[in-house]
Amino acid sequence: MKAVALTQYLPISDPESLFDIDLPQPSPRGRDLLVRVEAVSVNPVDTKVRAPKATVEPTPKVLGYDAAGIVEAVGDGVMRFKPGDTVYYAGDITRPGSNAEFQLVDERIVGHRPRTLSVAEAAALPLTTITAWEALFTRLGISRGGSHRGQSILIIGGAGGVGSIAIQLAKLAGLVVITTASRPQSQAWVMALGADHVVDYSEAMIEEMARLGFREVDFIANFNNTDAYWGVMSELIRPQGSIVGIAGNRDPLDLNVLKNKSATFVWEFMFTRSMYQTADMADQGNLLDEVAALIDAKKLRTTLGQTLSPINAANLRQAHAQVESGRTIGKLVLVGWG
Numbered sequence: 001m002k003a004v005a006l007t008q009y010l011p012i013s014d015p016e017s018l019f020d021i022d023l024p025q026p027s028p029r030g031r032d033l034l035v036r037v038e039a040v041s042v043n044p045v046d047t048k049v050r051a052p053k054a055t056v057e058p059t060p061k062v063l064g065y066d067a068a069g070i071v072e073a074v075g076d077g078v079m080r081f082k083p084g085d086t087v088y089y090a091g092d093i094t095r096p097g098s099n100a101e102f103q104l105v106d107e108r109i110v111g112h113r114p115r116t117l118s119v120a121e122a123a124a125l126p127l128t129t130i131t132a133w134e135a136l137f138t139r140l141g142i143s144r145g146g147s148h149r150g151q152s153i154l155i156i157g158g159a160g161g162v163g164s165i166a167i168q169l170a171k172l173a174g175l176v177v178i179t180t181a182s183r184p185q186s187q188a189w190v191m192a193l194g195a196d197h198v199v200d201y202s203e204a205m206i207e208e209m210a211r212l213g214f215r216e217v218d219f220i221a222n223f224n225n226t227d228a229y230w231g232v233m234s235e236l237i238r239p240q241g242s243i244v245g246i247a248g249n250r251d252p253l254d255l256n257v258l259k260n261k262s263a264t265f266v267w268e269f270m271f272t273r274s275m276y277q278t279a280d281m282a283d284q285g286n287l288l289d290e291v292a293a294l295i296d297a298k299k300l301r302t303t304l305g306q307t308l309s310p311i312n313a314a315n316l317r318q319a320h321a322q323v324e325s326g327r328t329i330g331k332l333v334l335v336g337w338g
């Protein structure tokens with residue numbers, strides 16, 4: 001099967017950083033599906049795993065943590081899928097990724113693809129949607145039934161992959177959404193997704209928020225740099241409010257700044273459930289099914305921003321370079337094997 005892989009961890013400008021290769025097609029056992037991959041998206045996690053270092057892999061390593069495709073074959077323990085089903089999923093960071101014509105993935109973290117989306121539009125969604133859903137509904141405990149209706153959330157990094165779906169989920173829950181966006185095109189993008197207010201993070205955030213009438217907010221979802229926003233978040237969170245972070249800190253964080261407010265800080269890592277095979281791991285497959293139904297009911301929309309074709313090393317290197325720039329709006333998807 002065709003695949004794109006690495007053995008060395010090199011700058012993305014190096015043609016050897018990701019290369020085309022033929023690999024043996026795997027076969028499914030137990031609860032695994034064998035999926036024929038039709039489209040993949042690129043996330044910052046791909047570039048973080050690929051970040052330059054001295055390690056050399058003894059065998060080619062395949063990245064890719066978002067896919068849409070068709071079930072080709074199933075293991076003997078599979079209950080939810082059959083060959084021919086159309087699926088979308090983020091997969092498991094401890095296993096070979098989706099940048100290959102065929103991939104094995106545990107059925108519990110796979111969803112049935114939305115019927116009304118193209119394969120590229122579907123591939124844009126899984127990793128960021130699982131992250132945003134778990135961040136808002138599981139970690140921050142925001143009610144999907146509307147009991148937090150009218151409360152406020154500050155979403156930092158609104159135009160990125162995670163922010164683009166989080167804005168929509170927060171609006172579905174009835175929240176007032178204030179989000180960051182620094183450029184005219186990202187500001188237009190977040191407003192089109194339903195944000196109520198936009199703040200430019202390159203200006204003084206606390207003054208910008210006050211100018212909009214928000215001296216404090218009930219929730220903060222930080223989808224950007226945890227260290228850089230720690231002070232601003234501790235100022236803006238209301239007493240007894242809750243903050244979620246998804247990007248690991250580089251320096252120690254001073255938790256004391258949240259003490260007088262009895263504010264909560266919680267992490268979200270979307271690979272936790274597959275990495276530790278948690279008892280509730282099937283919740284990710286279920287939430288992807290639920291999101292597919294919300295998409296088909298026109299209550300959510302895809303976050304696809306740009307498509308490249310085909311899926312090969314040259315296009316994946318271009319996509320990695322763009323994601324590394326930190327300027328992607330929505331999601332960048334590669335479709336077809338050429």
Ligand SMILES: NC(=O)c1ccc[n+]([C@@H]2O[C@H](COP(=O)([O-])OP(=O)(O)OC[C@H]3O[C@@H](n4cnc5c(N)ncnc54)[C@H](OP(=O)(O)O)[C@@H]3O)[C@@H](O)[C@H]2O)c1
Nearest residue numbers: 044131157159160161162181182186246247268269270328
């Ligand atoms: N823990 C997890 O499970 C998990 C899951 C997914 C992602 N992540 C991490 O979360 C982060 C975001 O992921 P993503 O996929 O949303 O990234 P992304 O799509 O690459 O985000 C790009 C967006 O970030 C915005 N941005 C750039 N600099 C910013 C700043 N200083 N402050 C606020 N916004 C800024 C840009 O918009 P403007 O400059 O136009 O405003 C741009 O549109 C990454 O570090 C990623 O590794 C973690």
